Structure formats: C-alpha cells, structure tokens
Amino acid sequence: MxxxxxxxxxxxxxxxxxxxxxxxxxxxxxxxxxxxAFTPRDLLILAFYHKRIILVVALLAIIAGLTAATYARTRYAAESLVMMMIDRAHAGISDVAGTLPSILSIDGLKSVDSEIRILESRRVIEDTLSALGPVTLFPEIARPRLFGLLPADSPQDQLEKAIDKFKRRLQVEQQSSSNIVRLSFSHEDPDLAADTVNALADAYLKRRRAIFDVPRSPFLASELARHSDQLKSIEGQIQALKSEYDIVDLGQESLLAANQVDSIVQRRRQTQERQAALQAEVTAAKKRLAALPERVFDFREQSNQTQNDDDRNVLLRLELERDRMASQFLPDYPPLQELERKIRTVRQSMKGGDKPVYNTTREVRNPSIPFLNNHLLTLEIEQDAVARQLDELNRQHTVAVEKVGRLRKAESELRDLERTRSVMEDIYRDYAQRTEAARAEEEAAKVRFSNVRVVQPAVAPATGTSMAPSFIIAGLVGGILLGGAAGVLATWLRQxxxxxxxxxxxxxxxxxxxxxxxxxxxxxxxxxxxxxxxxxxxxxxxxxxxxxxxxxxxxxxxxxxxxxxxxxxxxxxxxxxxxxxxxxxxxxxxxxxxxxxxxxxxxxxxxxxxxxxxxxxxxxxxxxxxxxxxxxxxxxxxxxxxxxxxxxxxxxxxxxxxxxxxxxxxxxxx
Structure with missing residues (x-):
C-alpha cells in the first residue's frame, strides 16, 4: 500500500x-x-475491519443482559420504622432515677448503633426464620442440587443458606440526624415481606427484653446490707479509738497540741533567759553593794549674805513705789524726790565691801545602799520564782510531747479507719443508688417493655422493583464496552x-x-x-x-x-x-x-x-x-x-x- x-x-x-x-x-x-495523525476515520476503519469480533462480543453481552432481565423477578420491599428513645428519662436506661444528666448526642448515636447491631444479630434472624420457616421464605433452598443430581441440603445447611439470603435482603438504616431506624426486607411476595419485617421486629424486641431483663435488685440489696454492716463496724471502731485517746476532733486536737508544745517551748526559753539575767543582776548587785561607802558628800555653800540682810527687798519695794508715783506726779514732786534719795541710799549700802564670807559643807548617809539592798532582795525573790516556773514548764513540756505522740499514733490509726470508712461510704452510696435504680427499672419494665417503640409496622407494599431495566441497560453498556475492548484487543493482536x-x-x-x-x-x-x-x-x-x-x-x-x-x-x-x-x-x-x-x-x-x-x-x-x-x-x-x-x-x-x-x-x- x-x-x-x-x-x-x-x-x-x-x-x-x-x-x-x-x-x-x-x-x-x-x-x-x-x-x-490518528483520525476518526482510522477508528472507523479499525472498527469495520474487526466488526465481526466486535459485533459478536457486543451481542453476547446484550444477550446476557436480556437473559438476566427475562429471569429477573419483581421484589417488594416492606418497611417498618423503629424509634430508639435514648434519653435517661425513659425506661430501659441505667439511670431511670434521673440522678445523672441526660445522654449526650454522641452517646445517643452509639446507643442507636448498638441497637442496630442487636437487630442484625444472628440470634434475631434465627428467631425470625424459626417463626416463619426458612423454606417458606426461600423455597429454592429445599430443592435438589445440581439439576436434581444431588439431594437437597440438610436442615442445618438450609438454615445457614437462609440466614445468608436473609442478610442480603435485609436493610437496617439509621435515619440522618434522628433516632429512627428503618427496617426493610425485599421478597417476591409482598405479604410475606411485610410478615417478615413484623416478625423481625417482634424477635428483636423479645431478644432485647431477654438481654436487658436481668433482675438485679436482690443481689444489690444483699450487697447493700453487707456493706452497711461493715460500715457500722468501722464507725464503732472509730468511736472507740476517739474515746480511748479522748479525741473530739483529731485535726483540732493535733493543732492545739502542737501549738501547746510550741508555746511551752517558747515560754521555757524566755524563762531560761530571765533566769540567766536574774543571776547576772544578783551577782552585779552584790559586787556594787560591797563597794559602796557608808557616807557620801551632800553639798558645799559659800556666801557673804547674812540672814537678816533685806537690802534687795527694800530696793525692790522702793523702785516699785517710785514707778507708781512717777506715773501719777511730776518729777519735782517732793515725795517722789524723797523716794529717789532712799533708793540711792539703799544702793550705796549694798555696794559696801565690809561683809564677811561664810563656807558650809554637808555629808549624808549613802542612799544607794538601801536601794541596792531592796533591789537585791527583789532579784533573789524573783530568781527563786523563775526557778520554780522553769521546773513547771519542763513538766508541762513533757506532758505536751507525750500527748502529741499519742495523737500522732491515734491519727495514724484513725486515718486508716476513716479511709476505709470513706471507701465503704462510696461503695454503700453507689450500691444504694444502683439498688433504687434497679428497683425503679424493674417496676418500669412491668409497665413498659423497653425504650424501643415500633413507630410504623410493616404493611404489604403495592409496588415493587425489578432489575430487568438495569440488566438491559447493563447489557447494552456492557456490550458497548466489551465490544470496544474486543476491538482494542483484536487490534493489539493483529499482525x-x-x-x-x-x-x-x-x-x-x-x-x-x-x-x-x-x-x-x-x-x-x-x-x-x-x-x-x-x-x-x-x-x-x-x-x-x-x-x-x-x-x-x-x-x-x-x-x-x-x-x-x-x-x-x-x-x-x-x-x-x-x-x-x-x-x-x-x-x-x-x-x-x-x-x-x-x-x-x-x-x-x-x-x-x-x-x-x-x-x-x-x-x-x-x-x-x-x-x-x-x-x-x-x-x-x-x-x-x-x-x-x-x-x-x-x-x-x-x-x-x-x-x-x-x-x-x-x-x-x-
């Protein structure tokens, strides 16, 4: 070419x-x-060159799809709605007494998922098949195998096959953002599909009741009584221990004893310091007293003034009189002039130097000797009192230390007993709450089955779904794809x-x-x-x-x-x-x-x-x-x-x- x-x-x-x-x-x-370049015309050439292979493969796929559509059977899906009440206010939840807060949303979703797992369990499906019969739902499991060459399966194998088929046809879905669960089962018979869904719901409720219907109150009550006796015994031991050590409040007693010891120690130190100071004062006072003289100088006086010398006083009186008269009369007033002459005469008399000088010296008994004697006597008396006080403080310190030791021992024993009592109280409180909750649950279970409600029971569906259109479309699409793949493979293998x-x-x-x-x-x-x-x-x-x-x-x-x-x-x-x-x-x-x-x-x-x-x-x-x-x-x-x-x-x-x-x-x- x-x-x-x-x-x-x-x-x-x-x-x-x-x-x-x-x-x-x-x-x-x-x-x-x-x-x-590779053009669409080349594709057409290749397609026409391998048209037989492409057509054969495409026709085989289309024939397979048409055959499957011919044998496809219409299935009817029966549905039922089940509501899971996840709030603790409903019966069936462990906190029916209402002492705990409501369940969070994530816990609710987990609870719904757990219920779905129970609903899809093998035991529930077996109970449903036992109620309806495996052969009734799936007649083909009782037919001979391999076109009649082999006998039918055993009852156990039939049950296993029925369970597998049941699981494939069963759909359990949780509605979005809701606690509603949708049950759906598809079958060729609409009435049988509805009966199957209702039987499944009944089997689920029975199975759930068997799981959660466990009488716990007798066991909890016995445990509560046993822990109550243990708690009373521990209370008696604590009271006996407090009476033995004369304790009202261990914390306060320990604090007071420690403060008492500390106070005694401080007072003893102060007393010891005072005793040492008194000893030093007594020694110093005795030394000073021995060194003091019997008589001491009082004063010495030297003066030229006689005892009847009144010049100064006379001068003062004359000057006062003159000042009074000067304020009332003229200076040439004769009495005023007379006063002036008297004043000059007194002053002249005071200026005279013919007066004798007198010296006077005085000695008295030493006043420190009686003071020191009194002070020494006071110090010796106080020294004896301080010695007695120190002995008493030593005795009190010994008693306080012994009391602290006894309280420490009592505290160790009492702490063990109180720890045991605290644990026993928690256990007792928990058992008391659980016992009351179990009793309430059992009482509520007598009225209501559980916290699961069948909102919508299944009814026979009027319309069904068939896979025939899907098989036809799949055959057409598969024929096109397989034909194209066959053409590509033939082109690749062409020589x-x-x-x-x-x-x-x-x-x-x-x-x-x-x-x-x-x-x-x-x-x-x-x-x-x-x-x-x-x-x-x-x-x-x-x-x-x-x-x-x-x-x-x-x-x-x-x-x-x-x-x-x-x-x-x-x-x-x-x-x-x-x-x-x-x-x-x-x-x-x-x-x-x-x-x-x-x-x-x-x-x-x-x-x-x-x-x-x-x-x-x-x-x-x-x-x-x-x-x-x-x-x-x-x-x-x-x-x-x-x-x-x-x-x-x-x-x-x-x-x-x-x-x-x-x-x-x-x-x-x-």
Whole structure:
C-alpha cells in the first residue's frame, strides 16, 4: 500500500479537474518524514475491519443482559420504622432515677448503633426464620442440587443458606440526624415481606427484653446490707479509738497540741533567759553593794549674805513705789524726790565691801545602799520564782510531747479507719443508688417493655422493583464496552497492516500512495488522484538527476493488488503523461494483463466516443496520440507473454535491473 500522507493530504490535493487532465500541483517530496495523525476515520476503519469480533462480543453481552432481565423477578420491599428513645428519662436506661444528666448526642448515636447491631444479630434472624420457616421464605433452598443430581441440603445447611439470603435482603438504616431506624426486607411476595419485617421486629424486641431483663435488685440489696454492716463496724471502731485517746476532733486536737508544745517551748526559753539575767543582776548587785561607802558628800555653800540682810527687798519695794508715783506726779514732786534719795541710799549700802564670807559643807548617809539592798532582795525573790516556773514548764513540756505522740499514733490509726470508712461510704452510696435504680427499672419494665417503640409496622407494599431495566441497560453498556475492548484487543493482536501510518510507524519509511479499491480497476476519483500523484512522485524524483526508468512492484502475498496498481500506473504513464511504457509480468504469462488493458482501452474508447458526440470542438490529434499508445501497450503485453520465459525465468535474482528502456520511457516490472 502506498499513500501520500493519507486521506487528508489526498483530499487537499484533489481539486475539481476535468477528466483525463493530469494533476499540475506539487505533490511534495517522495521521501518525506513524519507520521500522520490518528483520525476518526482510522477508528472507523479499525472498527469495520474487526466488526465481526466486535459485533459478536457486543451481542453476547446484550444477550446476557436480556437473559438476566427475562429471569429477573419483581421484589417488594416492606418497611417498618423503629424509634430508639435514648434519653435517661425513659425506661430501659441505667439511670431511670434521673440522678445523672441526660445522654449526650454522641452517646445517643452509639446507643442507636448498638441497637442496630442487636437487630442484625444472628440470634434475631434465627428467631425470625424459626417463626416463619426458612423454606417458606426461600423455597429454592429445599430443592435438589445440581439439576436434581444431588439431594437437597440438610436442615442445618438450609438454615445457614437462609440466614445468608436473609442478610442480603435485609436493610437496617439509621435515619440522618434522628433516632429512627428503618427496617426493610425485599421478597417476591409482598405479604410475606411485610410478615417478615413484623416478625423481625417482634424477635428483636423479645431478644432485647431477654438481654436487658436481668433482675438485679436482690443481689444489690444483699450487697447493700453487707456493706452497711461493715460500715457500722468501722464507725464503732472509730468511736472507740476517739474515746480511748479522748479525741473530739483529731485535726483540732493535733493543732492545739502542737501549738501547746510550741508555746511551752517558747515560754521555757524566755524563762531560761530571765533566769540567766536574774543571776547576772544578783551577782552585779552584790559586787556594787560591797563597794559602796557608808557616807557620801551632800553639798558645799559659800556666801557673804547674812540672814537678816533685806537690802534687795527694800530696793525692790522702793523702785516699785517710785514707778507708781512717777506715773501719777511730776518729777519735782517732793515725795517722789524723797523716794529717789532712799533708793540711792539703799544702793550705796549694798555696794559696801565690809561683809564677811561664810563656807558650809554637808555629808549624808549613802542612799544607794538601801536601794541596792531592796533591789537585791527583789532579784533573789524573783530568781527563786523563775526557778520554780522553769521546773513547771519542763513538766508541762513533757506532758505536751507525750500527748502529741499519742495523737500522732491515734491519727495514724484513725486515718486508716476513716479511709476505709470513706471507701465503704462510696461503695454503700453507689450500691444504694444502683439498688433504687434497679428497683425503679424493674417496676418500669412491668409497665413498659423497653425504650424501643415500633413507630410504623410493616404493611404489604403495592409496588415493587425489578432489575430487568438495569440488566438491559447493563447489557447494552456492557456490550458497548466489551465490544470496544474486543476491538482494542483484536487490534493489539493483529499482525497485518490496514492503515498507512502503521507501516510508517513500524518500518520507518514514508508512504506515498494508498489504494482502497484494489479489487476493481482503480476507476474511482480518489484512486485516479492517487495514481496521478504516485506517477508525479516517481517522475519528479530519481537517481543522479535522472528520472526513474525501471519500477518493480513486489508484494508479500499473491493477490494483494500489485497487478492492478502496476497496470493503472502504466496506463497513467502512457495516457496521462505520453510516455512509452512496457509492462512485464514476471509472475504469469501476461494474458490477464493484456485482457485487462484491452477491456480498459475499449471502455475508454467508447466513453470518448459518447462524450465526443456532445462536444463542439474535438481534439483529433489527442485521440490519434492515445490510440497508438494503447495499441503499444497491448503489443508490449503481448511481447511480455512471448518473452516471459526469457525475462521472467531468466532474471529472478535481479528484479531491479532495467530492461533496455527507450529515452524518456519508464519500465515497470511486476
């Protein structure tokens, strides 16, 4: 197969030209590089090439889908709604007494999920099947196996198969953001589907009641009584211990004892300090008392004033009188002048230096001696009192330390007893709450079954669902997909070339022409354009600037269309380009080539005659040129027949050697 860049290049170069006119445009380079793109036309070519495989696989898938749709049975899904009350205010929850806060949402979701697990449990399904009968729900499990060759399954195997089928048909879903659970079961019989859902709900309620209906109050009451006795015994031990150690409040007693010891220690230290100070004071007082004299100097006085000397007083009185009279009379008042003379006389008398001087010295008994004697006596008395006080403080300290030791021992024993009492009180309180809650739950269980309510019982559904449309659609889609996959697989496993670009990709050489109607005589417009293009490529490119003179067509298999292409190319060289052309058939006697050329020449002549009758201008010279060339082709073929033994048999090892071409002629060897 030879092509010039496939159909896209061929369509771009095939302009509307008159019949018989050779192509005048450039057809590109003979040995062009590159591989053409993969087009939708190539997909169609591959699909038509493998159409049998694709159709067979697609039909098998479609038939399988139709068969499954034929045997598909309509199933009716019965539904029931069950509400899970997860608040602790409802019965069945462990805090029916209401002493604990409400359950959080996440705990509620967990509770609902736990209920769903119980509902889907094997025991509940077995109880449901036991109530309805496994064979009633699934009659096929009781039939003989392997088309009647093997007996039916045992009852246990039938039950196991029924459980598996039941689980596949059962759907338990929790509604979004709700505590409602939807039960759904599909079956071919709508009434049986509804009965199954109701039986499942009843079996679930019975199973749940059996799980949660556990009488716990007697056991809790006995445990409560036992812990109460233990608590009373511990209380008695604590009271006996407090009475033994004379304790009212251990904490206060310990604090007071510690404070008492600390106070006694501080007072003893202060007393010891005072005792040492008194000892030092007594010693110092005795030393001072021994060193004191009996009599001591009192005072010494020296004066020249007699005892009856009253000058100063007289002077003072006179001056006062003068001042009084001066304020009332004039200075020349005689009494006032008299007072002035008296004052001068007294002053003159006081200035006299004839008075004697007297000296007086006095000694008294030492006053420190009685004070020191009294103080020493006081210190000695206080020293005796401090000694007695220190002895008493030592005794009190000993008693306080002993009391602290006793309290410490009592505290250790009392702490153990109180710890045991605290634990026993917690246990007793917990058992008391649980006992009351269990009693309340048991009382509530007598009124209500549980915290699960069937909101909507199942009823027989009026409409069902069938898988037939789904099987049909699946068959169609599967047929398309499997057909495409089969085509891809066949293309991948194909060992022949059907597209030019496959040859270019695998062999690495360009294709310059492609013919799709090699069974005919290449009379289609596309084939004619390819012949014109191929002839132009072969004539325009040669060796050493010389056009090709010898062309040999070699194919892998006989009947690949090589003879038709060679004959069409020879006709194009002879008629279209006016070249003398020799066709040599190396694979036969040339009879077939001659007959085909004669038939083609006669047909063309008839066509030219028909078309010439309607033409106003006829080129007789062109017709004359065509007839000799056609005749020459017929003679060349006949010559090939006559010389077939010499040329075809004598030179098989040199197929490319030219056979004496004329100037301007191209030889084609087939």
């Amino acid at each position: 030879l092509s010039q860049h496939l159909e896209n290049r061929r369509q771009s170069q095939s302009a509307d030209q008159p019949d018989g006119t050779p192509a005048q445009q450039s057809h590109g380079v003979l040995f062009s590089s590159g591989v053409s 022949v070339y059907i597209l030019p670009h496959e040859i270019e990709r695998d062999l690495g050489v360009p294709a310059i022409a492609s013919f799709s109607d090699t069974d005919g005589e290449l009379v289609s417009p596309g084939a004619q354009q390819e012949l014109i293009h191929l002839a132009a490529q072969l004539r325009d490119h040669g060796l050493d600037d010389q056009p090709m003179a010898l062309i040999q067509f070699v194919t892998a298999n006989d009947g690949d269309g090589d003879a038709i292409v060679a004959r069409g190319l020879a006709l194009e060289f002879a008629k279209g380009r006016g070249l003398r052309t020799l066709v040599i058939d190396l694979c036969g006697d040339g009879t077939g080539q001659l007959a085909a050329i004669n038939a083609g020449a006669d047909g063309e002549a008839a066509g030219e005659a028909d078309s010439g009758a309607g033409e106003r201008v006829t080129d007789h010279r062109a017709a004359k040129r065509r007839r000799p060339r056609s005749a020459a082709l017929r003679r060349a073929v006949a010559l090939g027949v006559a010389a077939g033994d010499g040329i075809g048999a004598g030179q098989p090892a040199h197929p490319h050697r030219p056979v004496a071409p004329d100037a301007g002629a191209a030889e084609s060897t087939l």
